[in-house]
Amino acid sequence: MINNSILIVDDEVRMRKLIKDFLVAKGFSILEAEDGEKALEVFEENKNKISLILLDVMMPKLDGWSVLRQIRQEDSKIPIIMLTARGEEQDELFGFELGVDEYISKPFSPKILVARVEAILKRTNNDVKEIKEYGGIEIDKEGRTVKVDGKVIELSLREYELLTYLVENENIALSRDKILNNVWNYDYYGDSRTIDSHIKKIRHKLGKRGKYIKTMRGIGYKFEVK
Secondary structure, eight states: OOOOEEEEEOSOHHHHHHHHHHHHHTTOEEEEESSHHHHHHHHHHHTTTEEEEEEESSOSSSOHHHHHHHHHHTTOOOOEEEEESOOOHHHHHHHHHHTOOEEEESSOOHHHHHHHHHHHHHHHTOOOOOEEEETTEEEETTTTEEEETTEEEOOOHHHHHHHHHHHHTTTOOEEHHHHIIIIIOTTOOOOHHHHHHHHHHHHHHHGGGGGGEEEETTTEEEEOOO
């Protein structure tokens, strides 16, 4: 059975309550933490119960970046949505480098936040039993794992979704706008450099198989095994 416990990490009591009320109304169970240190403590005690983390960036004791880094260092693939009042592109790129799955900038609509939570959980809880192989790259949709020449590689949720989208459209040139719309969804307002940053990381993790991701000048990218 899918566990739908969500950890809300924010130093503002009113913000936690607002998010909690909307998520509880949708049937989610909630865990809370008021700072970075408490967040890691709650995570360690409940890591097998938590299905997603909503993580504020600016917090006392430990900021959101530090919490994110420590969770990812444990090789945890749990989806993490960062809540931030800072809309700087470099901040977002930095978060994606650390392994954040989604960004929501404050102030935000609670209904939009709930919709994004449900969308991410739907993707990560997909029960389709399917393993496909693409020139030495093996993708297991049920386990959400990727192997390169038999060795498992660690990908963030967004990296996994981007790679999966590319391989499922093998030999098709995909524009950056189309990739943003299908992988980041229609309500993402970032630019193409976000895609380029992810492609760079994916290529590195794929090793020699990274050459399958072709850059299409003036267009975007194409996955092609030759």
